[in-house]
Amino acid sequence: MNLRTILWKELWLRKSRMISGLLAITLGIAVIVAIQSVASVSERAVQIKLDNLGSNILVLPQAASVDDYYTADIDAPTFPEDYVERLATSMLPGVDNLSPKLTRRVRIGSVPVILTGILPANELASKPIWQSAGLSGAALAAACGVSPEVVKQGPSYIDERLQRKAITTLAPTEVLLGSVAAQRLNLRTGGRVTTEGREFSVARVLPETGTIDDDRIFAHLHVVQSLLGTGRQVSAIEIMGCCAAISDGLLGKLRNILPDTRITTIGQIVNTQIETNRLMARISLIMLVIIVLVGAISIANYMWANVEERRREIGTLLTLGATRGSIYRLFFAKSIVLGVLGGIGGYVVGTLAALILGPELAGLSVQPIPIYLVWSVLISLVIAVLGSWYPIRRATRLDPASILQEF
Numbered sequence: 420m421n422l423r424t425i426l427w428k429e430l431w432l433r434k435s436r437m438i439s440g441l442l443a444i445t446l447g448i449a450v451i452v453a454i455q456s457v458a459s460v461s462e463r464a465v466q467i468k469l470d471n472l473g474s475n476i477l478v479l480p481q482a483a484s485v486d487d488y489y490t491a492d493i494d495a496p497t498f499p500e501d502y503v504e505r506l507a508t509s510m511l512p513g514v515d516n517l518s519p520k521l522t523r524r525v526r527i528g529s530v531p532v533i534l535t536g537i538l539p540a541n542e543l544a545s546k547p548i549w550q551s552a553g554l555s556g557a558a559l560a561a562a563c564g565v566s567p568e569v570v571k572q573g574p575s576y577i578d579e580r581l582q583r584k585a586i587t588t589l590a591p592t593e594v595l596l597g598s599v600a601a602q603r604l605n606l607r608t609g610g611r612v613t614t615e616g617r618e619f620s621v622a623r624v625l626p627e628t629g630t631i632d633d634d635r636i637f638a639h640l641h642v643v644q645s646l647l648g649t650g651r652q653v654s655a656i657e658i659m660g661c662c663a664a665i666s667d668g669l670l671g672k673l674r675n676i677l678p679d680t681r682i683t684t685i686g687q688i689v690n691t692q693i694e695t696n697r698l699m700a701r702i703s704l705i706m707l708v709i710i711v712l713v714g715a716i717s718i719a720n721y722m723w724a725n726v727e728e729r730r731r732e733i734g735t736l737l738t739l740g741a742t743r744g745s746i747y748r749l750f751f752a753k754s755i756v757l758g759v760l761g762g763i764g765g766y767v768v769g770t771l772a773a774l775i776l777g778p779e780l781a782g783l784s785v786q787p788i789p790i791y792l793v794w795s796v797l798i799s800l801v802i803a804v805l806g807s808w809y810p811i812r813r814a815t816r817l818d819p820a821s822i823l824q825e826f
Contacts, residue, residue, distance in 0.1 A: 440757050441764070443717035444803060448765020448795050449772060451710045455791065456773035458702070460783045476658035476670070478502070479681045483654075490631055491683075492522045492655035493533060500640075500651040502677055506658075509676050513664020518657040521643050522635075527614050532600050533635045534614060536643025536653075539589040591642045593622040599633040612636070615646040660684070711802060723810040743815040754807040755800060762799030766792045 480496040503519045521536040589595070596606060601624045606612055610621045619638065627633055644650060660669050673682050733746060770787050777785035 441761055444757055444761025444799050445764040445768060447710055447713060447717060447802065448762055448799050449769035451707060451798065452766050452769025452791050452795055453772040453776070454706050454710075456770060456785050456788055457777050457783065458706070459788065460777065460785050464783060476660045476673070476682065476684045478506075478656035478658065478673070478677060479683070480654070481679055481681050483681055492520060492535075493631075494522070494524060495654040497521070497649055497652035497654050498680060500653050502680070503653070503656055505676060506656070506673070511664075511669065511672055511676075513661040513669045514658055514673075516659040518659075519640060519653040520655055520657065521640060521647065521649060521653050522655070523643075523647055525614055527604060527612060527636075530603050532604070532614075533631070534643060534646075535635045535637050536640035537589075537637050538640050589622065589637075589639050591639055592619055593638075594619040595637040596621055596624045597633040597635045597637075598625060598627040600636055617642075617646060711798065716806070720806075746815045747811060750807060750811040751804065754803040754811075758800040758803030759796055761803070762796035763792070765799060766795040769795070 477491060479491055480498050483491055483495040500519060503517055506514065506517055519538055523534055525532060525534045594612065596604070596612075601607065601621075604612060606621050606624070608621055608624050612619050612621060614636065625632070625637075640653070644652065658673075670682055670684060674680075736746065737743075770791070773785045774787070777783045
């Protein structure tokens, strides 16, 4: 009778014990897989939403004041528009979008407003909230949104509300109006407005953003440059930078490319992005450790009971000449079988739970992550082996003589 035969008979004759041990591992792994599947999608969702808050880096002339990030470009000194091309051709990772602009205070009749020249496709791509106004165009793929480590873990998270759309054209005779500016000027979409001696039609009134942009009139950058007589100059370049890239020194790299400019960022937003991403990773790790410990304790309890139940059998085997190594192999083989079956079963149950509960409880669409099958089997094996080690070690140290006296 070989080890395989003994193992099969042991599992078959003690089906209730086998099922209880298998359930202990399966449920533990299922919880791990379900939580990790939902957490990975949730982490990507949080990162994408944070990265889509809008531009978080501002490039200004060296002499510009940065007392207020959101108004720093108004009436600021200028620098060449060619700096945009210099940044674009640098191919820096983490730079998702560049928005050059020229901003000046003007008056329309008796109403003071802020005139901002933009390059439409770039400007709209850096402000996802504008999408709710119905502006459309070719979708822009985000260069960032999640860290590379998160992307490797599974399918990407998609939020249709944050899909960037670009206005490919904004006619030289058209403007976009901020919500507050439209109210103050009493203008609607399709209306006419004259500024700096030139008449424009209102292509769209933008939704309220709660920022200084609500007070602005947006026209094509090159038209504004011509109206103001500045030539190919801009007062600022807004950049949407990945929070992970910013934490890895993106600002320093930008300063190396444009050493004669002042580059600043919205520290509060960036810090929130980075800290939230780190918190999500820590929570996932803590949950994983807790569940591994609980699973190991469960299987250890099962193996302990199994050893106590089989004391007489172990004593008889040792008396008949069985080596302690063969006892080790018998119990460890059983643990490995339960570990593999529990890992596979846990992956299936956990994935199904995530697919069903993810949309219901978290509002997130979860997809199966195949790599978790490998990790499920490996983790379940570790749990089974660690949980079985002490009970098996105790079994091999039993004294056959004292056990046989119990008959």
